[in-house]
Every structure is written in C-alpha cells, then in structure tokens.
Amino acid sequence: MTAVTVVFAAMGLVALVSAFLVVTSDQIIHAALWLVVTLGAVAGLYVLLAAELVAWVQVLIYMGSVVVLLLFALMLTRTPTGPGSATVTRNQPLATVVAGATTVALGAVMWAGFGGEVIDEDEVRVGTAARLGDAIFRTWVLPFEVLSVVLLAALVGAIVLTRRGER
Amino acid sequence: MPLMLPLVVSCGLFGLGLYAVLARRHAVMVLLGIELMLNAASLNLVAFDTWWADTVHTGQSLTLFVIALAAAEIGLGLAIVLALFRAVGNSDVDGQEPPTSLLAEGGDEL
Amino acid sequence: MNRRYSASAVGITAVMAVCAAVVAFPRLGDDTGPYGLPAGRTTTLVDGGDLLGVSVTFYVDHLSAVMLLLAATVGLLVQVYSVAYLAGDARYRSYTTIIQLFLVAMATVVVADNLWLLVVGWEVMGLCSYLLISHHWELAPARAGAVKAFLLTRIGDLGLLVAVFAIGQTFGTYEISEVLTAMASPDAPEGLTAIGLLLVVAVIGKSAQFPLHTWLADAMPGPTPISALIHAATMVAAGVFLVARLYPVLAESAVTMTVLAVVACVTMLLAALLALTSGDLKRVLAWSTVSQLAYMFAALSVGGYDAGIDHLLSHGAFKALLFLVAGSVAHAIGSTALRDMGGLRVAMPLTFLTGTIGFAALAGVVPTVGFFSKDAVLESAWHAIGHDAPVAPLVAVVVLVVGLVTAAVTVVYSFRAWSMTFVGHGAPARASVAVHEAPPLMVGPLVVLAAATLLLSLAMPFDLLMGLVTTAIVVAAGWLAWRTMSAGRDPASLLGPAQPAFTRELDWDLGYAGAGVVARRAGDLVTATDRDVIGFYPRAAAATSVWLSRVLARAQSGNAQTYVTVLAAGALLTTLLVVVR
Numbered sequence: 001m002t003a004v005t006v007v008f009a010a011m012g013l014v015a016l017v018s019a020f021l022v023v024t025s026d027q028i029i030h031a032a033l034w035l036v037v038t039l040g041a042v043a044g045l046y047v048l049l050a051a052e053l054v055a056w057v058q059v060l061i062y063m064g065s066v067v068v069l070l071l072f073a074l075m076l077t078r079t080p081t082g083p084g085s086a087t088v089t090r091n092q093p094l095a096t097v098v099a100g101a102t103t104v105a106l107g108a109v110m111w112a113g114f115g116g117e118v119i120d121e122d123e124v125r126v127g128t129a130a131r132l133g134d135a136i137f138r139t140w141v142l143p144f145e146v147l148s149v150v151l152l153a154a155l156v157g158a159i160v161l162t163r164r165g166e167r
Numbered sequence: 168m169p170l171m172l173p174l175v176v177s178c179g180l181f182g183l184g185l186y187a188v189l190a191r192r193h194a195v196m197v198l199l200g201i202e203l204m205l206n207a208a209s210l211n212l213v214a215f216d217t218w219w220a221d222t223v224h225t226g227q228s229l230t231l232f233v234i235a236l237a238a239a240e241i242g243l244g245l246a247i248v249l250a251l252f253r254a255v256g257n258s259d260v261d262g263q264e265p266p267t268s269l270l271a272e273g274g275d276e277l
Numbered sequence: 278m279n280r281r282y283s284a285s286a287v288g289i290t291a292v293m294a295v296c297a298a299v300v301a302f303p304r305l306g307d308d309t310g311p312y313g314l315p316a317g318r319t320t321t322l323v324d325g326g327d328l329l330g331v332s333v334t335f336y337v338d339h340l341s342a343v344m345l346l347l348a349a350t351v352g353l354l355v356q357v358y359s360v361a362y363l364a365g366d367a368r369y370r371s372y373t374t375i376i377q378l379f380l381v382a383m384a385t386v387v388v389a390d391n392l393w394l395l396v397v398g399w400e401v402m403g404l405c406s407y408l409l410i411s412h413h414w415e416l417a418p419a420r421a422g423a424v425k426a427f428l429l430t431r432i433g434d435l436g437l438l439v440a441v442f443a444i445g446q447t448f449g450t451y452e453i454s455e456v457l458t459a460m461a462s463p464d465a466p467e468g469l470t471a472i473g474l475l476l477v478v479a480v481i482g483k484s485a486q487f488p489l490h491t492w493l494a495d496a497m498p499g500p501t502p503i504s505a506l507i508h509a510a511t512m513v514a515a516g517v518f519l520v521a522r523l524y525p526v527l528a529e530s531a532v533t534m535t536v537l538a539v540v541a542c543v544t545m546l547l548a549a550l551l552a553l554t555s556g557d558l559k560r561v562l563a564w565s566t567v568s569q570l571a572y573m574f575a576a577l578s579v580g581g582y583d584a585g586i587d588h589l590l591s592h593g594a595f596k597a598l599l600f601l602v603a604g605s606v607a608h609a610i611g612s613t614a615l616r617d618m619g620g621l622r623v624a625m626p627l628t629f630l631t632g633t634i635g636f637a638a639l640a641g642v643v644p645t646v647g648f649f650s651k652d653a654v655l656e657s658a659w660h661a662i663g664h665d666a667p668v669a670p671l672v673a674v675v676v677l678v679v680g681l682v683t684a685a686v687t688v689v690y691s692f693r694a695w696s697m698t699f700v701g702h703g704a705p706a707r708a709s710v711a712v713h714e715a716p717p718l719m720v721g722p723l724v725v726l727a728a729a730t731l732l733l734s735l736a737m738p739f740d741l742l743m744g745l746v747t748t749a750i751v752v753a754a755g756w757l758a759w760r761t762m763s764a765g766r767d768p769a770s771l772l773g774p775a776q777p778a779f780t781r782e783l784d785w786d787l788g789y790a791g792a793g794v795v796a797r798r799a800g801d802l803v804t805a806t807d808r809d810v811i812g813f814y815p816r817a818a819a820a821t822s823v824w825l826s827r828v829l830a831r832a833q834s835g836n837a838q839t840y841v842t843v844l845a846a847g848a849l850l851t852t853l854l855v856v857v858r
Contacts, residue, residue: 019183042209045213049173066241098189098849099186106181123220154240260837261838
C-alpha cells in the first residue's frame with residue numbers, strides 16, 4: 001500500500017461523493033458547482049495516473065469552459081434555480097435500479113477481467129505534453145483532423161439551433 | 168497500485184451519471200449526467216494507458232479527443248436546451264403539454 | 278276525382294288479363310293428370326346456369342292456365358267493382374297499384390318453373406295481402422288483422438322455404454318440370470315424407486287451414502273487393518295450387534296425404550260450424566272459404582286431383598260473387614253485421630238475385646257449379662275407399678263422412694246468412710235510411726260472376742248417385758233451417774250448449790297467445806345463449822385486445838427518458854446473458 005494508492009483512494013472517494021451530490025442535489029446551480037469538484041478530483045486522479053497533459057486539459061476545458069457554459073445556459077434560460085428547482089421524474093425508481101445494476105455489472109466485469117492486475121509505478125511513462133504531442137501528431141493525426149471537422153460541424157449546428165427569428 | 172482502484176471509481180461515476188440521465192427532470196441535469204459518464208470512460212482510458220505503459224499513449228490521446236468531443240457535445244446540447252426552452256417554456260425532459268399547441272405558438276420568451 | 282286514374286287502373290288490369298288469356302288458352306287442353314310426364318311448355322327468360330343455380334323459367338300447363346284465367350278474370354272484375362266501391366277513397370291509387378302487383382305475383386306463382394321464382398311470388402303475395410288488409414289502417418281491427426295475416430302466413434312461408442331447400446337437395450334441381458319428370462320416371466326418389474310435411478305446413482299457413490285458420494276471418498276489416506280477390510283467386514288459392522303443382526311429390530308419402538286429409542277434415546267441419554254461429558256476413562263468408570278450401574285439400578288428399586282443381590275453379594267463381602254481393606250490401610247499408618240487414622230483396626233486386634245464386638252454389642244446389650264440384654269432391658272420397666288411393670280406406674271413409682256432414686252444415690249456414698240478409702223485415706234502426714241498388718259498375722261484375730257460376734256447370738263432371746245423395750242432404754238441411762227460421766229461432770241455436778263457445782270462435786287466439794309466450798321464452802333462451810355463451814368469446818377477445826393495447830400503449834409514452842431506461846435495462850440484460858453463458 002503505497003502513498004499514491006492512499007491518495008488515489010481518497011481523491012476517488014472525493015470524486016464519487018461529489019458526483020453523488022451532483023446527481024442528487026435539488027438545486028441546479030449546486031449541482032453544477034459540485035460537478036466542478038468532481039471534475040477537479042478526476043483531474044487529480046489523472047495526475048496520479050501520470051497523465052499530466054490530460055489533467056491540465058481536464059482543468060482547462062472541463063472546469064473552465066464546460067461548467068461556465070452550463071452556468072451561462074442556465075442564466076440565459078432564466079429557469080428557476082432555487083431549492084426544488086431540480087426535481088426527479090416518475091422514472092426515478094426504475095432509474096435507480098437500472099443505474100445500480102449497471103454499476104454492479106460493470107464492476108463485476110472489471111473484476112472478472114482485471115481483478116489481480118497492478119499498475120507498476122516504477123515503469124509508468126508520464127504523459128507529458130511532449131510525448132502526447134508526439135503521439136497525436138504522429139500516430140493519431142488522422143482522428144485529430146477528423147475531430148476538427150466534428151468540432152466545426154458542432155459549431156455550425158449550435159449557431160443554427162440557437163438562432164432566432166427568420167427561417 | 169491495484170488497477171481495480173481507478174476502475175471502481177470509474178464504474179461508480181458511470182452509474183451516477185446514468186442515474187442522472189434516467190431520473191432527473193431538468194435537461195441541464197441530464198447533460199451533467201452525460202458529462203459524468205464521459206469522465207468515467209476517460210478515467211478508464213487513462214488507467215489502462217498507464218497500466219499498459221503504452222508508448223504511443225493511445226488511451227490518453229483518446230481521452231483528449233473525448234474531452235474535445237465533450238466540449239462540442241455540451242455546446243450542442245445547451246443549444247438544444249435553449250431551443251427547447253424557447254419552444255416549450257421550460258427545460259423538462261418530460262414536457263407535460265402536447266407539442267402541437269406549443270409549435271403553433273412558437274414562443275419567443277428570450 | 279279518381280276517374281282518370283281508375284280508368285288507367287282498369288285498363289292496365291284488362292291488358293294483364295288479355296295477356297294471361299293469350300298465354301293460358303293454348304294450354305287448356307294439355308291435361309295429362311298429376312302422374313304423367315309434364316305436358317306444359319317451359320320458357321327460359323334468364324338462365325342462371327351453374328353459377329347462380331336460379332333461373333327465371335316459366336312452365337305453363339293446364340293447371341297454370343286455369344289458375345291464370347281465374348286470377349285474371351276475378352282481378353279484372355274486382356278492379357271494375359272497386360271503381361265504384363272505393364269512389365272517393367283517399368288511398369285509391371295505392372290500392373289499385375297493389376292489386377296489380379298482387380295479380381302479377383299470383384301469375385308468377387302459377388307459371389313459375391323455378392321454385393325460387395315461385396317463392397318470390399309467394400312472398401310478394403303475402404306482402405300485398407298485408408298491405409291491402411290494412412288499407413283502412415286508421416282502424417285498429419284492420420291493423421291487427423293485417424299483422425295477424427302476415428305473421429300466420431309467415432309460419433307457412435318458413436315451411437315452404439325449407440321445403441324448397443329440401444327439394445333442391447333431394448332432386449338436384451329447382452325446376453318444377455324437372456322434379457315432375459323425375460317423379461314420373463321409374464326410379465323416382467323415395468322417402469319424401471319430410472318434404473311433403475313441410476309443404477303441408479306451407480299450405481296450412483297460406484290457405485288458413487287448421488290450426489292457423491283464424492287469420493282469414495280476422496282479415497275482414499279490409500275492403501270487401503280485396504276479400505273477394507284473396508278468397509277466390511289469389512292468396513289462399515295459391516296453397517291449393519302448390520299442392521296440385523307438386524302433387525306427385527306429396528302423393529308419394531301416405532303419411533303426408535293422411536296428415537293433409539286429417540287437417541282438411543278438422544278445418545272443414547270446424548270452419549263450417551264457426552260460419553254457422555258468426556253474426557257478421559263477411560265473417561260467415563270468410564269461414565265458408567276456409568271450409569271450402571278444406572274440401573279442396575280433402576279431394577287432393579284422397580287422390581281426387583281433378584275434383585280439387587274443379588272445386589277451386591268453381592269456388593273462385595261463386596266466392597268472388599258472394600263477396601262482391603256482400604260488398605254491395607255493405608255499400609248500401611254501411612254495415613256488415615247480419616242483425617243490421619234483412620228485407621233487402623225489395624230494395625236491391627239484382628244484388629238479391631245474384632246473391633241467391635251465389636249462396637245456392639255455396640250450399641250445393643242444382644244446377645249451380647257448386648253442386649257439381651262438391652259432388653266431384655265427395656265422389657273422389659267414395660272412389661278412394663275401394664280403389665288404389667294415396668291414403669288408407671279408413672281415412673277416405675272419414676273424409677267422406679265429414680264431407681257429407683259439412684255439406685249439411687254448409688246448407689244451414691248458407692240459408693241462415695241468405696235469409697237474414699235478404700228476407701224478413703229489416704232492422705228497425707235502418708228504417709230511416711233509403712236503401713238503393715248498387716251502381717252499375719258494381720252490379721256488372723255481379724252479373725258476370727253469377728252467369729259464370731251457372732255456366733261453368735257445363736264443364737263439370739257429374740255422378741248421378743252422389744248427386745242424389747247431396748241433393749237429399751240439401752233438401753233435408755234446407756228444410757231444417759227453414760223450420761228453425763220460421764219458428765223465430767237462429768239456426769245457430771241448433772248447436773245447443775256448444776253455441777257460445779263457437780260464437781267466441783273457441784278462444785283460439787288464446788292458444789296463439791300461449792304459443793307466442795312459449796316462443797318468446799324460447800327466443801329469450803336462445804338470445805341469452807347467444808349473448809352470454811357464444812357472445813362471450815368475441816367479447817372476451819375484444820376486451821383482451823383492448824386491455825393489451827392499453828398496456829402496450831402505456832409503453833409508447835413519447836417520454837425519451839423511459840425509452841432510454843428500457844434501452845439501458847435491455848443492454849444490461851444482454852450483457853448479463855453474454856457474460857453468464
């Protein structure tokens with residue numbers, strides 16, 4: 001039991017608890033803010049898994065832009081954001097069962113597949129910006145370019161969807 | 168560090184995200200659930216990348232792509248929520264009113 | 278006001294009569310008797326072939342020709358008579374039109390070769406008689422009589438319908454001429470009792486025989502010329518015609534003929550006694566019709582084919598005459614009750630004369646046609662005792678005895694009705710009304726029919742022995758009736774203590790009511806079975822479908838969240854299946 005393991009377990013716990021608060025909070029703003037905590041904890045987990053660049057990107061893009069975008073959308077739609085603003089549907093009991101069963105099933109599959117495996121902390125290759133840049137622009141350059149097209153399409157789609165008035 | 172540790176955290180995040188998608192009424196909450204599920208997948212990818220000590224960093228590169236896709240998805244998703252709000256007057260996924268009367272009005276609340 | 282229309286109505290009927298005569302006259306000699314090969318002429322108008330199985334074919338022989346001429350003549354005379362009788366009637370137009378339809382239907386029945394064509398004419402006649410009986414539909418008795426006539430004849434029609442199906446099954450054809458050919462061939466089908474009995478049911482309904490005998494008397498609220506038409510030439514004659522037409526089929530079974538003979542005997546005497554006690558001139562005539570029809574069936578049942586047809590013809594003549602006389606009387610005094618009449622011979626000499634001839638024919642007095650034809654009937658029963666006949670000798674004896682007794686009763690009630698109508702001093706209540714002879718348009722038909730009643734005798738057979746017997750009966754019964762009347766008593770009192778029961782017509786309608794109650798109970802049972810047992814299955818199937826569709830429709834909520842939940846659960850289950858295996 002190394003120190004990394006302990007810290008990882010603690011941060012993982014933080015991520016799970018805050019995620020639980022995200023999905024059970026009855027105020028949307030609180031949920032969004034708890035999501036920040038979750039995303040931050042996951043970024044910490046990336047660091048502990050030696051994924052340096054991914055952790056930074058997580059902080060920058062997720063915590064920076066995605067959550068801010070969410071908050072902006074909430075403010076734009078002027079939906080009620082006070083207590084009781086985020087209710088559950090009648091589907092909740094079934095959702096609980098399905099989600100719980102899915103979690104258990106996934107965990108069981110993981111355990112069956114990788115139950116005894118251990119990450120050797122001495123042979124870890126740290127995912128620095130240089131290495132990842134090397135990998136993306138050498139090995140994964142084609143998916144990268146395709147992704148740029150997807151982003152462009154999403155950009156255009158978002159503009160079309162939110163445009164008002166004349167059709 | 169046992170590989171199961173990040174995998175368990177990932178499973179938990181996925182289950183919570185799925186619950187949010189299936190049970191919450193507000194469309195934004197559904198989007199939050201989707202983000203949680205994407206994060207669970209990303210965590211899995213990074214964990215396996217590290218465990219495998221991959222030289223070309225397949226998992227981490229895919230995680231970056233996923234994050235980019237998530238950004239695009241959240242942008243589109245919020246645009247849809249905005250359009251829904253304009254049309255219906257709320258952002259509930261189980262809209263209570265029949266859509267015909269709503270389309271006829273085509274509300275311009277913003 | 279109806280002059281132009283009545284002219285066209287009479288004209289159309291006259292054209293129809295001429296057409297009938299043209300068709301009928303060449304066939305009058307084709308008489309080969311009931312058992313010979315069909316001698317008539319078959320004409321096919323529409324050949325249904327194998328596809329429909331029903332062809333529009335006509336078959337005219339001696340029998341058809343006689344019936345056709347009778348119906349056409351009486352129909353024409355009734356039309357002429359009605360011009361005066363129904364002058365000023367608001368529904369005269371529909372009346373004459375229905376009479377024409379009636380005559381066409383009767384003509385269809387008598388010349389039809391295809392049995393389905395015959396059924397069509399038969400049913401149309403039932404409808405027409407219903408419409409004509411209810412001509413004065415503002416009167417409750419007319420409505421009730423029409424409904425009763427319709428319902429009771431429907432019972433017979435059902436028998437005819439099933440009989441036609443059975444004939445088609447047995448003979449493989451619906452053509453009457455082919456059926457008769459098959460019966461004349463050496464390998465004729467046997468075991469026709471069921472068909473015969475069904476046909477007997479049909480004629481019992483149509484010809485008002487026991488036990489469905491009451492509708493004819495209750496049809497009297499209809500216009501009197503209609504009664505002449507129905508009683509003499511069409512409706513009830515169709516029953517006799519059907520028996521004569523399919524005579525070989527019926528005669529094949531002794532059971533059928535015995536049943537027919539028994540029905541005829543019961544009807545004959547019962548109807549004569551009811552005629553004796555009735556207080557209404559038209560009802561007397563109606564019961565006498567039932568009685569005389571029974572004579573015809575009796576003759577047919579003992580093998581007297583020609584006698585039956587002859588009596589049908591002669592009865593057609595004198596009964597039409599009697600009803601038109603009754604109409605003339607009713608037209609003059611505005612009533613048909615016997616107690617309102619009396620002494621009319623002075624005021625209405627022509628009606629008196631023709632009426633006397635008619636009643637004489639009904640009673641069987643020499644030399645009217647009724648004498649000869651009734652003799653022929655009784656002679657055929659006498660002949661059947663010693664010779665080969667469709668029925669056992671004992672049955673023939675019964676027919677003969679009942680026929681003779683009925684002949685005596687007929688003389689008594691004929692004398693009673695005749696003398697209460699024309700002789701005597703008349704009812705006091707009528708003293709102020711000036712009674713006058715009927716208009717020429719009504720007297721004309723009377724004279725024609727009276728002449729026919731006398732002249733048709735020339736065409737009738739004559740048997741000296743039976744003629745002496747019946748003449749003796751006429752003299753004896755007439756003397757008895759005369760003595761009773763001159764003593765100031767009603768001849769109906771000769772029945773003694775049984776008279777009130779016969780005056781109430783034996784409360785026979787109560788029997789119908791009881792049968793109706795039983796039938797309704799049975800109907801309720803069938804309805805309940807249909808609704809609660811058989812109907813349960815389709816209803817349960819429908820309810821199950823509706824319930825299932827409701828359940829399944831609940832799944833189609835349009836709620837994306839539900840869909841995704843089910844999707845996730847499905848994916849989970851699939852995964853589990855894959856992993857566990």
